[in-house]
Amino acid sequence: MKKKIGGIGLCMLWSILTCAQTITPQAEQRAKDIVTKMTLQEKIEYISGYTSFSLRAIPRLGIPEIKLADGPQGIRNHAPKSTLYPSGILSASTWNRELLYKLGQGLGQDAKARGVNILLGPGVNIYRAPLCGRNFEYFGEDPYLTGETAKQYILGVQSEGVIATIKHFAGNNQEWSRHHASSDIDERTLQEIYFPAFRKAVQEANVGAVMNSYNLLNGVHATEHKWLNIDVLRNLWGFEGILMSDWTSVYSAVGAANAGLDLEMPKGRFMNLENLLPAIKAGTVTEETINLKVQHILQTLIAYGMLDKEQKDSNIAEDNPFSRQTALELAREGVVLLKNEGDLLPLKGKTAVMGPNANLIPTGGGSGFVTPFSTVSVAQGLKELKKKNLLLLTDDVIYEDIVHEFYTDANRQMKGFKAEYFKNKTLSGQPEVIRTESSVDYDWGYGAPLDGFPTDGFSVRWTACYMPQTDGQLKLHIGGDDGYRLFVNDKHITGDWGNHSYSSREVELPVEGGKEYRFRIEFFDNISSAIIRFNAYSLNEAKLRQGLAKVDNVVFCTGFNSNTEGEGFDRPFALLRYQELFIKKIASMHPNVVVVLNAGGGVDFTNWYDAAKAILMAWYPGQEGGQAIAEILTGKISPSGKLPISIERKWEDNPVHGSYYENLKAEIKRVDYSEGVFVGYRGYDRSGKEPFYPFGYGLSYTTFAYSNMAAEKTGEHQVTVSFDIENTGKMDASEVAQVYVHDIQSSVPRPLKELKGYEKVFLKKGEKKRVSVVLDEDAFSFYDMNQHRFVVEKGDFEILVGPASSQLPLKATVEL
Incomplete structure (x- = not known):
């Protein structure tokens, strides 16, 4: 056994606490002085959100309204549009500290242009499995790479006078049942794998804010976890900034108040006057505890000058040239070349570009979703660089709209859809209105669908028949806010039947000539806005074959998007079945297929790997991603991204396969992280199972x-x-x-x-x-x-x- 000859313990940590925050003794004292002038009501009201993304102003004390904004990939609040940077996992794939600092600067400038004080990023939860819906926001499986990436991001943001928020503290490594599942992690594994990025953010990047996670950690909700929030974050690491909840991640008043949480967002559902005044009166919460929370918030704002100057900088354009350039540079360096059989890339000769993602820039969903001012798709990027040597076989070229061929019933006398409107959410009873409609494409906003109908709580059913003349393949697209579902010949095909903001689904359906297909679309609106859209297209295979015969290469753009990968839900390991089949279909027609893959993590390559001669992992490349991908495909630049994750051959090979979902019998959902520190490549090295693509891998020209x-x-x-x-x-x-x-x-x-x-x-x-x-x-x-x-x-x-x-x-x- 080795002799232990040193330690990184409390004694060493205390020696660096002087640089753990930018909060000076003067800022702390000023905050304390303000707290003494506040009424108890003002103090309690100040420790929760005023609006969903702001803290209340107290003009008599010189406290302005403070704006917060998502998120890790761009500013998505307080302005309708902003720079859409590449996803976090792409940024980590650059392995470029200087460029990550520029990312932080760009985000900081975008925030100031909108008067935003606190940016809700970066997210640093460790990638355990490809299924987590928010992997795309994070920085991969390795704590050192994640910590270095987060450090530069934070330093860049805060150099612009904007507070960064590192999240989600801690152990939130899945989206399934995130409010209810306990991540059961031993102390060593926490300290070596899941804490390092947070510790580095506090002690080396002076991060101004930390956000607790939704989940329980070892049986206790993160927002109520005294050991996590006070013993570790405050006392061990020396954090003096703001500890806030994730949005609706507080589950009790007294528990959160006494466990170190400073700020409940988006509103005070628990830490409010109704709950805390009686608790203070009963002695279960002290007023000194409330005072300290307010002090933490104020001393952080003071340290950044936010009580003394206007945050909005009108000299920075909302569509910021520096930010656009940074987004482009990130995409250039973060795209990873996974396969290049026979040096197919860079492209030579004439190229066809096609696929569901060729004409758009996909992104993950949730707080990482940003609406940009403009985007450059892969098709646009290639068109600019290859000009006459490019053939567009994008979906709008090879698919033809067939909705005009739908009839209200099998008699085929009247074109369109039979629409039945109900004044309830369940399609119950007799419809109030029955009419014929030429299409299913409605955005009713916050209004009623018809005169005399409620603005919320209604449902609609549309039915129609379609008979193709020849065998073929349909592409069906349906989306809605709230629930929607699609049936064909009484078989459920796809949908999202629940209360939610707008989402959409897309499927392929093979059809036989001369056979009747009965379509049924069902929709309900719960509250707020109401939207329903349905489109149907038929693949023109003759046009596809004619086009492929004219080119030397095919670039097929496919993968996930905000509807299939995002916050609040996990995603499958494999691509959608129709995408896999279409890659193989194209490969059967042409020998030189390049797949440009959009995903926030690893995918199952086994069903289609051999069909592609080259594979480019484009992640979610941001608004300028199409230009960067085109430059790589054509050889204007060499790819230089390296994987921040391992990609398994099959899900069963992953070290956490047996410990990703609930695996303990208990009253609550508990996930024992039984792999310990052996996550990612550490686990593959231990098991001897070789991943499809190893951590740190990436090809070059x-x-x-x-x-x-x-x-x-x-x-x-x-x-x-x-x-x-x-x-x-x-x-x-x-x-x-x-x-x-x-x-x-x-x-x-x-x-x-x-x-x-x-x-x-x-x-x-x-x-x-x-x-x-x-x-x-x-x-x-x-x-x-x-x-x-x-x-x-x-x-x-x-x-x-x-x-x-x-x-x-x-x-x-x-x-x-």
């Missing part, structure tokens, strides 16, 4: 050689690693050099290797550079459960360097 490694001990627990990288190929490009550490002999089970350093280096063809990476105490330590602190054990450590976690040609051993 050039080649790189690593050589001349040296590892020198430059401190008691510090090692400087140096090595050469040479561009040995024929194209200028960037390379991400990754540094991993392996503890050769440990007293506790440790991963085979862990990422502890990296550098992104640009090299002209033929150029060689010397790269140095300093590994500090964090690179060698683990969390000791007995001492409740990080320790470094005396002994030998192997340092491994290379372009991916699976390809580490350079090795050296150091003794600590």
